[in-house]
Amino acid sequence: RRAQGPPGRTPEPSPEGRRILVVDDHEDARDVLTLVLEQHGARVEALATGGAVLESLRAAPTAQWPDLLVCDIGLPDIDGYTVLRDVRALEAERETPLGERIPAIALTGFAHTEDRTRALLAGFQLHLAKPVDPRELHAGISRLLGAQAALRQPAHETSPRRNNQK
Numbered sequence: 001r002r003a004q005g006p007p008g009r010t011p012e013p014s015p016e017g018r019r020i021l022v023v024d025d026h027e028d029a030r031d032v033l034t035l036v037l038e039q040h041g042a043r044v045e046a047l048a049t050g051g052a053v054l055e056s057l058r059a060a061p062t063a064q065w066p067d068l069l070v071c072d073i074g075l076p077d078i079d080g081y082t083v084l085r086d087v088r089a090l091e092a093e094r095e096t097p098l099g100e101r102i103p104a105i106a107l108t109g110f111a112h113t114e115d116r117t118r119a120l121l122a123g124f125q126l127h128l129a130k131p132v133d134p135r136e137l138h139a140g141i142s143r144l145l146g147a148q149a150a151l152r153q154p155a156h157e158t159s160p161r162r163n164n165q166k
Contacts, residue, residue, distance in 0.1 A: 015145065018067040021102075022034060023047050025075050050080065062091075071124075080106055104123065106122075106124040108129065
């Protein structure tokens with residue numbers, strides 16, 4: 001199932017069937033995020049700590065990793081910035097191509113411009129303030145999944161004649 005967009009524009013992908021890892025230390029927030037994402041057909045794994053995320057990823061083959069990470073910044077053990085830094089280090093260690101790295105959304109109660117900037121500089125592709133509007137979350141996930149799919153497309157090739165010139 002794909003979202004409908006304006007004519008002539010490729011619709012953004014739906015989270016339906018996609019693996020999404022939700023990390024939040026507040027059980028109510030995890031439950032709400034899980035419910036919202038499952039209503040859109042996502043397969044959700046919800047964890048309470050950054051340590052649990054890293055343990056889960058280390059134990060799984062890369063092919064079984066989530067398609068997207070939604071991570072609270074204020075976790076009790078290690079903050080979301082550190083979680084993402086360690087995820088990126090694990091991806092590099094496993095030689096995961098850039099286009100196949102896990103897109104990540106930062107969720108936080110800190111909604112100032114500098115908080116957004118810090119999240120983006122830490123490697124999150126999107127920063128959403130809590131409480132997050134489910135429509136905004138869905139749109140952000142669809143946008144990131146679409147960007148990831150575009151990165152996986154083969155690069156434009158020039159003509160064979162031109163490639164064979166010396």
